[in-house]
Amino acid sequence: MRLRLSALPVVGLLTALLSLGSPADAAEKLHTVYKGQTLGRIAKRYNVSVDALRDVNGLKRGQMIRPGLVLVIPEKGKEAEAAKRAAALRGAKSADQTKKAEKKGKEKEKGAKGADSVKGKARGEAKEGGGKVEKLTGKPKRPGFVKIVRGTERLETQLLTRHGRLVPSALPHLSRMLRFAPTGAKIPVDPRLATLLGLVSDHFGGKTIHVVSGFRPYSPTQYTRHSKHNVGHAIDFRVEGVPNTVLRDYCRTFRNAGVGYYPNSTFVHLDVRTAKTYWVDYSRPGDPPRYASQYRPQQPQHPHVSAEEEAASDVSPGEANPGDESKDTQEAPPQAIETTTGIQRTQDPASANAE
Numbered sequence: 001m002r003l004r005l006s007a008l009p010v011v012g013l014l015t016a017l018l019s020l021g022s023p024a025d026a027a028e029k030l031h032t033v034y035k036g037q038t039l040g041r042i043a044k045r046y047n048v049s050v051d052a053l054r055d056v057n058g059l060k061r062g063q064m065i066r067p068g069l070v071l072v073i074p075e076k077g078k079e080a081e082a083a084k085r086a087a088a089l090r091g092a093k094s095a096d097q098t099k100k101a102e103k104k105g106k107e108k109e110k111g112a113k114g115a116d117s118v119k120g121k122a123r124g125e126a127k128e129g130g131g132k133v134e135k136l137t138g139k140p141k142r143p144g145f146v147k148i149v150r151g152t153e154r155l156e157t158q159l160l161t162r163h164g165r166l167v168p169s170a171l172p173h174l175s176r177m178l179r180f181a182p183t184g185a186k187i188p189v190d191p192r193l194a195t196l197l198g199l200v201s202d203h204f205g206g207k208t209i210h211v212v213s214g215f216r217p218y219s220p221t222q223y224t225r226h227s228k229h230n231v232g233h234a235i236d237f238r239v240e241g242v243p244n245t246v247l248r249d250y251c252r253t254f255r256n257a258g259v260g261y262y263p264n265s266t267f268v269h270l271d272v273r274t275a276k277t278y279w280v281d282y283s284r285p286g287d288p289p290r291y292a293s294q295y296r297p298q299q300p301q302h303p304h305v306s307a308e309e310e311a312a313s314d315v316s317p318g319e320a321n322p323g324d325e326s327k328d329t330q331e332a333p334p335q336a337i338e339t340t341t342g343i344q345r346t347q348d349p350a351s352a353n354a355e
Helices: 002-020 023-027 039-046 050-056 079-123 168-177 191-203 244-251 307-312 349-354
Strands: 028-032 070-074 125-127 133-135 145-150 153-158 209-213 234-239 257-261 268-272 277-280 335-337 344-346
Touching (some): 039 070, 050 070, 050 079, 145 168, 145 191, 168 191, 191 209, 191 234, 191 244, 234 244, 244 257
Antiparallel strands (some): 125 133, 153 344, 234 268
């Protein structure tokens, strides 16, 4: 009992010391504003003047106070110490708000990049190896002007007018570019196919078109008796810097056209016909067709031949690898500029004789 009595004064002393705290703590109290409070009511509650409360907390006359705001309540005669504490609180709050704003900005930027990536795919954009985003589609510098490459040959010509009409004088040069390379045999290219080729060029900003196969004479080793390639109505090609999936999707917007997608080859097939059709063929170059079950040719193109048979003939077993440009590659002959048309193309002696 004596020990307990003697301990009481010590406990009381410690309690008193803790209640004093630091000089700064003794100089002010903190009040968090809640909804519906005014500066006048808060001042009255703590028995301080509104001006003192405003000055210590750095508030301007007429400034609204919002719920959650922490106010320093000064003691009389210690307004300076209270003002320092209030300034420190405001600085800490400002720094915290800055960090939150930066974090929110980074999250927003990250979300925007993700959204841009999705939108980019819809617009036809792709990333290169270095992470640079390249826009795949866009207005060409010279509408209707095409750049076509096949092996070592290059054709640059005005294929369409600015209004999208075919330039007839360009057809012979395009027909020559789409000739059967092994023999130099050629046939006039279908005007509508030439027009579609010009539209493809314009859609992808005038990017270079690489021809894989154009006209192919009839061969007994074809999978069927009829092929659009046999009559100058078809082309296998790709566009430089454009994924074949993007090229395929654009070609599918054409009316009365056949589009073949070959995931295991390097090209997209495009032809002109009387009805619209699309197929996916997983065969490799030179192999028999292996169609995806949900994407098979739909429309018949000949009175006695189905569209499926006709599409199969677009890859001839006589060509070991129609997607391999090396078969059509020859030593590069000297280039020449035609003075009458301004068309730059190479001169192939073998095909020149064929002309």
